[in-house]
Amino acid sequence: MPRMSTWRTVVLTLCAVLLVALGAAGAVVGLGLYPVAATRQHWQAVHGVLETTMRHSVQRAARGIAVPDLSDPALLQRGAACFRAHCVQCHGAPGVAPAAIGLGMQPLPGPLVDAAQRWQLNELYWITRKGIRMSGMPAWEFRLDDADLWALVAMLGQLPRLDPAGYAALDRASAAYAVRPGSAVADACTRVVPAPAETAARAPDAARGRTALAQYACISCHQVPGVTGPASAVGPPLAGVGARGRVAGRLANTPQNMVRWLRDPRAVDPQTAMPDLGVSEADARDIAAYLATLR
Numbered sequence: 001m002p003r004m005s006t007w008r009t010v011v012l013t014l015c016a017v018l019l020v021a022l023g024a025a026g027a028v029v030g031l032g033l034y035p036v037a038a039t040r041q042h043w044q045a046v047h048g049v050l051e052t053t054m055r056h057s058v059q060r061a062a063r064g065i066a067v068p069d070l071s072d073p074a075l076l077q078r079g080a081a082c083f084r085a086h087c088v089q090c091h092g093a094p095g096v097a098p099a100a101i102g103l104g105m106q107p108l109p110g111p112l113v114d115a116a117q118r119w120q121l122n123e124l125y126w127i128t129r130k131g132i133r134m135s136g137m138p139a140w141e142f143r144l145d146d147a148d149l150w151a152l153v154a155m156l157g158q159l160p161r162l163d164p165a166g167y168a169a170l171d172r173a174s175a176a177y178a179v180r181p182g183s184a185v186a187d188a189c190t191r192v193v194p195a196p197a198e199t200a201a202r203a204p205d206a207a208r209g210r211t212a213l214a215q216y217a218c219i220s221c222h223q224v225p226g227v228t229g230p231a232s233a234v235g236p237p238l239a240g241v242g243a244r245g246r247v248a249g250r251l252a253n254t255p256q257n258m259v260r261w262l263r264d265p266r267a268v269d270p271q272t273a274m275p276d277l278g279v280s281e282a283d284a285r286d287i288a289a290y291l292a293t294l295r
Contacts, residue, residue, distance in 0.1 A: 038106045047107065054132060058119070062126035070121070070154035079155030080174035082148050086140070087112065093171075095164025105136050116157045125153045142215040142283060202282065204255070209290030212283045221274075225294060235274065242292040248272065258288035 028034050042050070070076075083093070090102035090109040102109050115124060129149050131139030140149060162170065210227065213219065219229030223237040244253050248269050251257035260267070262284040265274040279287070 038104060041106060050107075050134075054135075058123050058127055058132075061130070062120070062123040065122040065125060067121045067125070067153075068150060070150065070157060072154075075151050075154045076158060077170070077174040077176065078148065079151035079153070080170045082144065082152045083155045084171060084174065086144075087152070090136070094159070094162050094167040096167070107135055109136065112156055113159045113162075116160055121153055121157055124156050125149060128152055139215060142212055204285040204289035206286065206289040206293055209283075209286030209288070212279075213287050213290060216277045216279055216283070216287070218277075218287075238291065238294055241294050243295040255285070255288045255292065258291060259284040262287055 041047070087093075088096055089099040090105065091112045092098040092102065094113055097103075098109065119127070127137065129139065129141045131137045140152075144152070158170075159167075213224065214227060214229070218224070218238075219227055219232075221232055221235035223229065223232060223239070225239045242253075247253050247257045247261045248265070250268055251261065259281070262277075262279050263281065264276060265272045266276065
C-alpha cells in the first residue's frame, strides 16, 4: 500500500508539473509575451535549443549523400559566381559586408568563411539544397540545378583558405559565369530548367508538386488544403481546383492548360494580377499534377 501511494504521488506531481508548463506556454503564446521583433535576439536558451536541433537534424538528413570530386578549378569559379549572386547579400564574404537584408535578420545569418570547418561537405550540400526552416535560409532546390549546388559547396570548402585579396581575385575570375536574372539556361546560377527530353521523359510527380507549390510561394496568395501557409485572401482558395471546369475562367481544366497558366499567366489572361513566378516546365507539370488531386 505505501508503495502504491508513492507511485500515485509521483504521477500526480508529474501531471501537475505538466499542467503548469502547459499553462505557462499558453500564457506566453496567448498573451504575446515572447518578443518576435527582428530587433530583439532570441533568448540564449531558445537559440541554443534551435541550434542543437538544427545540427542534429542536418547530420541525420545528410548522411548517405556522396560528395563528388570538387577539385575542378572551373567548378570553383562557377561556385564563386553562385556565391556572389545568392549568398553574399546575407552572409557577406572575406572583406565584403552583407547587404542590409542580411544585417537586419534574426537569427543573424552569420559569415560562411568557417562553414566548412563546422559542417561536412555533404551537410553543406543538404543545407544549401533544402534550407533551414524558421531561419530565413531558403531552399535552393527549385532555383539551382545540382551542378550549381555542388559548385557552391566547392566554394564553401575553399572559403576558409581565402583572405579578402584571395576572395576578390576569385570573384573576378568567376566573371565568365554571367548571372543575369531571366538569362539563358546556359548561364550558371539562374533557374532549374531541365532539357526538354528530360522533362518529357519524367512523369509528373504530384508529391513533388506539393513541395514546389510552396517553394514558388503560391501559398502566399492562395489557401491550399493541407499545406501550411498564411491566412491569405489575395487569390482564391485552391480547394477543389482539380474538379473545376476551367482554368482561370478561360481554359478547359486539363494538365496542359494548367501548365500554361502556371508558366505564363498573362498570356492566358492579360488582366490577371497573378505574376510570372518563373515556374519551369518540369515544376509546372508537377504542380499541375498536385492541383489535380484537390477535388
